[in-house]
Amino acid sequence: MRNMEQNLRTPGPIPLPPAVREAQGQQMVDHRGSQFAEMLDDISSGIGGLIGAPDGALLLTGSGSGALEAAVVNTLSPGDRVLSVNIGSFGDRFAKIAAVYGAEVTTFAAEWGTSADPAALAEHLAATDPYRAVLITHNETSTGVVNPLAELLASVRAGPGEPLTLVDGISGLGAIPFDMEMGVDLVVSASQKAWNASPGIGIAALSARGWEATETARMPRFYWDLREARDWSAKGQTPWTPAITVLYGLRVGVGALVAEGRDRTWARHAAMAGAVATGMEALGLQLVVASRDRSATVTAAWIPDGLDWGPFNAAMRARGLVIAGGQGKWTGKILRFGHMGDVGIEEMADAISRMGQVLVEFGHPIDARAAADATRAAFEAAAAPA
């Protein structure tokens, strides 16, 4: 562990690897010069290779929510019928953006804490007038659920009207199995999630169909215009002055993922999620999500009866453990624990141990050290060669 003083386990921002922090201290360069062009190309092609986007990824200066806005305004027109496959508060956000810009949004919702059902989606689509687009959250940060993206996309393809598929990959991309070839027309992500970097850069990739849609979409766009981003990217530039410092770090972060190889990165995240789940259960916590639907980047647990989130969270922070609480209707009801990016099992075990110590303080009869050991053992078992 590189920072025993604080163990930051929010589902983004993530703790930065030392090499990323060091890179962020580099002096500015001209964003219209060759040094910048080389960096942009490096990051773009690195991410592109990891997500199956042969033309690379576009890098937008902004938060992930800005990238969601880019997804909407570049492909849709006011009045378009849009289906939002909605399993949590980030699904709500994606749908809201589409509605704000004038789309007619229908919601296909699953219970919070569960994934969307591909068969039910197919049924819905078959029974409805065609949609222009379907919005899908790959990994729902607010509930810790991963959607069966490939199966949901197959349902969309099998349905009428060949809707565009717009995917919120913000908190999953890089860490969980994904490829544009699953049938994705546009996916967005953000630098502070699995990409090992600071927040401030949105990421977007489009299929050929996605690009076609940008030519006919009539929602107003200027800053988020992906055609501008594409045309400038071809020259090694961005249309607007980019967050150069964040890109310095992202280059290092993405480089580490490229070196690791995506299959290994995916397996590492899956093993880490399993270890954290084991550790939390050893602490007596009840996990929110059934094993099948559990995210590999964020784990949610119910706050035990009789425990108030406010004082519980304050006590964890006093011990240097920083996790996230629930959002929306789950505020005060769940805790969320992030394990994406350059995470190691010792940081996980340390966090489980600190959480355990706080639970003991609050009168829970658990063994924090044993829970930390169980976390380590689960990871070792998962990571061991078969």
Next chain:
Amino acid sequence: MRNMEQNLRTPGPIPLPPAVREAQGQQMVDHRGSQFAEMLDDISSGIGGLIGAPDGALLLTGSGSGALEAAVVNTLSPGDRVLSVNIGSFGDRFAKIAAVYGAEVTTFAAEWGTSADPAALAEHLAATDPYRAVLITHNETSTGVVNPLAELLASVRAGPGEPLTLVDGISGLGAIPFDMEMGVDLVVSASQKAWNASPGIGIAALSARGWEATETARMPRFYWDLREARDWSAKGQTPWTPAITVLYGLRVGVGALVAEGRDRTWARHAAMAGAVATGMEALGLQLVVASRDRSATVTAAWIPDGLDWGPFNAAMRARGLVIAGGQGKWTGKILRFGHMGDVGIEEMADAISRMGQVLVEFGHPIDARAAADATRAAFEAAAAPA
């Protein structure tokens, strides 16, 4: 000079002071926690104090162009009559954003290289139906011209209809005399200009009238919604995950300006601009802008007859001097030299000297060392107590 290898003299990004670079290497914190809240408040109130915005400035993750978009979509409705006081390509950009979102934009243009005339503006306004808003670029980066903002705003106030005044302060704010009390309803800026920081944070401040306008404006907005930014800012947060690393640097950069005091910062920039103008003239270059209209943050000069920008620029870059060329119709015709932020006279003299050496290479009979000395002497004369 802290980096003799490269002297970055673009009009943003600017070279970062060492303390800013160091701050950018800090580990991530939770953007919903108290450490972040303290930082946000520090920056917001620091900038607010420097620009006469008692409620502080809003900090948006994005480029300055995103902040321009925020200015438009938060205050205007489709069909609104808008006057763009347009003196260069950043004025074009501001007007284009308003048009993209459905405003009816009329242009009040001055010749490139000159400022807008307050009397002519008053005349135009008196002879026309009232506008809902007037867009004004304070400091036009593409031409190196500063507008007489206070006088232009007085013309707007004296005209019919009490239009909103939306000011692009991106490349001037912090470095040149400005106060919301001049009659500004909304101003935007960006972290990589006079604020001593990396790009990635847009800055916005509104008057009471500006805030009223946000309640009735009907252009679609989600990511750039300034009401959201204001409401979250009151809790020490941002609505979307912010560019924390850029804010780390900005806190240090703004702190230095607060410590210096705005009158001293303004005087320093004015003295630096005068010194650079003297140095360029000593190199035999003809300045684009008459003394009265000359920006304190960026100086433009005509590229001498017979000199091609491409090879000239390449030779300067080979000597480690990075400046900007012309934009739009002035591409290849002018050079632009930035002197904002934490600039010192030795960096200016060094840049003038390098440019002089390149001019000598290209056969210009000038004395580079004498020009650098003249740059220093002009600064010392301006900075000397009266």
